[in-house]
Amino acid sequence: MLGPRRLPWVVLTAAVTCALAQHAPPWTEDCRKSTYPPSGPTYRGPVPWYTVNLDLPPYKRWQELMTHKAPMLKILVNSLKNVVNAFVPSGKVIEMVDQKLPELLGNFPGPFEEEMKGIAAVTDIPLGEIISFNIFYEFFTICTSVITEDKEGHLLHGRNMDFGVFLGWNVNNNTWVVTEELKPLTVNLDFQRNNKTVFKASSFAGYVGMLTGFKPGLFSLTLNERFSINGGYLGVLEWLLGKKDAMWIGFITRSVLENSTSYEEAKNILTKTKIMAPAYFILGGNQSGEGCVITRNRKESLDVYELDPKHGRWYVVQTNYDRWKNPFFLDDRRTPAKMCLNHTTQENVSIETLYDVLSTKPVLNKLTVFTTLIDVTKGRYETYLRDCPDPCIGW
Secondary structure (H helix, E strand, O other): OHHHHHHHHHHHHHHHHHHHHOOOOOOOOOOOOOOOOOOOOOEEEEOOEEEEEOOOOHHHOOHHHHHHHHHHHHHHHHHHHHHHHHHOOOOHHHHHHHHHHHHHHOOOOOOHHHHHHHHHHHHOOOHHHHHHHHOOHHHHEEEEEEEEEOOOOOEEEEEEEEEOOOOOEEOOOOEEHHHHHHHHHEEEEEEEEOOEEEEEEEEEOOOOOOOEEEEOOOEEEEEEEOOOOOOHHHHHHHHHOOOOOOEOHHHHHHHHHHHOOOHHHHHHHHHHOOEOOOEEEEEEOOOOOOEEEEEEOOOOEEEEEEOEHHHOEOEEEEOOOOOOOOOOOOOOOHHHHHHHHHHHOHHHOOHHHHHHHHOOOOOOOOOEEEEEEEEOOOOEEEEEEEOOOOOOOOO
């Protein structure tokens, strides 16, 4: 009983500590201007590029990248172990992950199982821990995604990847431990076949699914977690019990980026495929009106909210709450994002001003690992590591 009884106290303590660490409000600020090109205290640095050769056997595709990033991944995995062991000090959970998880989960679809085995071999990290890292979406991701359309019908797609809530708060420098450890693992990936780009994405080294990416000239895709009682843990439980007709979240987005050939095809798959956890798929195309937020439960689509520039809807914003509901009062990133887009105006929306919106607190917050900017038509794809100096809310 120790773990479940301690959880509320740990979460509450982290929340209170985080809140006190921010000194005093405001946690929000006026819409930022002239933050692009990235510089100053909110810019941590660039994100390196690596090529993933899809012509190689899955077991070998990540060898070069993971040889470089193995030390950083080991640090992160150890931090996650420490969090788990704080709840269950006996070490039984980690023992089960190392020894039983690969067997319990059984075969993963497509190339993903072999890719994870290859990563485990290169990094010398137990396969069970690599698998755990690869199903983190189902539990811990918080994000903001935006698609805009200018007066000429040109689309832009931006996102802040926020990750690490309640996974260790560092009182010495007011940061989330796991959030900070993910930054050196952040990579841009150019997936190639026959020496030609199939798609590009931003991810964390060791994670074979994709949460942010685009197919040049065709479509862009980002993924935000959707909080629900019927959540990802139920999907994982069903998988463990042998019902394996649903797709893991990071795997379906990777599959769509790799195999879909149009905005409409991608939308159809993301709308209809059974998935492991509730989610928001934010999908952008290459023509006027091709931008939408697909609100999903595990088995079906609940809502497809699309751009409608003829009737004044020139952007869509998605955080982690259904658009027809109010966000949690401590986590309202939607309102400032919309306010700043309205302040920007459709006439002035650009890569530069979209970065301004994503740099405005609390859209930018202590959980923000990176910001990605995508221009599908021009083939432009940029990712930047972020910081959020105090005063800054923790999420």
